[in-house]
Amino acid sequence: xxxxxxxxxxxxxxxxxxxxxxxxxxxxxxxxxxxxxxxxxxxxxxxxxxxxxxxxxxxxxxxxxxxxxxxxxxxxxxxxxxxxxxxxxxxxxxxxxxxxxxxxxxxxxxxxxxx
Amino acid sequence: xxxxxxxxxxxxxxxxxxxxxxxxxxxxxxxxxxxxxxxxxxxxxxxxxxxxxxxxxxxxxxxxxxxxxxxxxxxxxxxxxxxxxxxxxxxxxxxxxxxxxxxxxxxxxxxx
Numbered sequence: 001x002x003x004x005x006x007x008x009x010x011x012x013x014x015x016x017x018x019x020x021x022x023x024x025x026x027x028x029x030x031x032x033x034x035x036x037x038x039x040x041x042x043x044x045x046x047x048x049x050x051x052x053x054x055x056x057x058x059x060x061x062x063x064x065x066x067x068x069x070x071x072x073x074x075x076x077x078x079x080x081x082x083x084x085x086x087x088x089x090x091x092x093x094x095x096x097x098x099x100x101x102x103x104x105x106x107x108x109x110x111x112x113x114x115x
Numbered sequence: 116x117x118x119x120x121x122x123x124x125x126x127x128x129x130x131x132x133x134x135x136x137x138x139x140x141x142x143x144x145x146x147x148x149x150x151x152x153x154x155x156x157x158x159x160x161x162x163x164x165x166x167x168x169x170x171x172x173x174x175x176x177x178x179x180x181x182x183x184x185x186x187x188x189x190x191x192x193x194x195x196x197x198x199x200x201x202x203x204x205x206x207x208x209x210x211x212x213x214x215x216x217x218x219x220x221x222x223x224x225x226x227x
Contacts, residue, residue, distance in 0.1 A: 009155075035216075043221045044220055045205065045207075045218035047217075050213065091157060091158065093216075100145075100146055100165040102148060102160050102173060103160075103207075103209075103216055105150075105158040105159075107155060107156060107157035108157050
């Protein structure tokens with residue numbers, strides 16, 4: 001079974017600075033999807049970024065980018081120019097390429113942004 | 116297009132009571148799932164469904180039932196509520212081409 005590990009329960013960053021959240025996963029599959037979700041205090045789960053394992057290019061969405069290291073099974077999220085609105089829980093998640101399989105989540109990293 | 120909707124947003128139950136958490140989506144997604152979120156535990160899968168009439172257990176299914184009579188609806192039933200079921204519950208549906216899960220707003224359940 002796949003597992004996802006987020007080793008940083010809490011992180012903090014100064015406003016306008018850059019922060020990197022770590023995520024590692026364990027799988028024997030070669031094709032899969034990886035995701036980062038953001039959960040602000042409103043509780044809503046919001047997709048931040050998505051990566052397909054067969055693509056070597058790292059995904060980017062505005063100030064959010066990932067460092068996908070397939071051999072190392074690492075999928076870190078970099079947030080540039082951090083804003084107060086980035087304060088939230090961030091969850092890393094894995095899904096098999098095979099259809100109709102569950103999403104496996106890490107336990108989350110709580111990010112605080114300091115003004 | 117409302118996405119994924121959940122009702123109620125908040126609920127308080129007494130031990131032993133039963134109730135149904137409602138979930139609906141209007142995106143015609145076949146795959147739907149229920150999670151519970153507890154502090155320090157992330158999201159854990161309770162049950163999921165790959166289409167109408169088909170359901171399966173996730174990581175923590177005990178004490179919960181589901182059914183999927185239509186593509187749109189995927190209710191979660193608590194048979195006899197226990198304090199250990201105090202949690203935030205999320206329903207989600209998955210886009211078939213991007214495999215991206217879309218979440219409802221969640222239900223905060225307290226069992227006294």
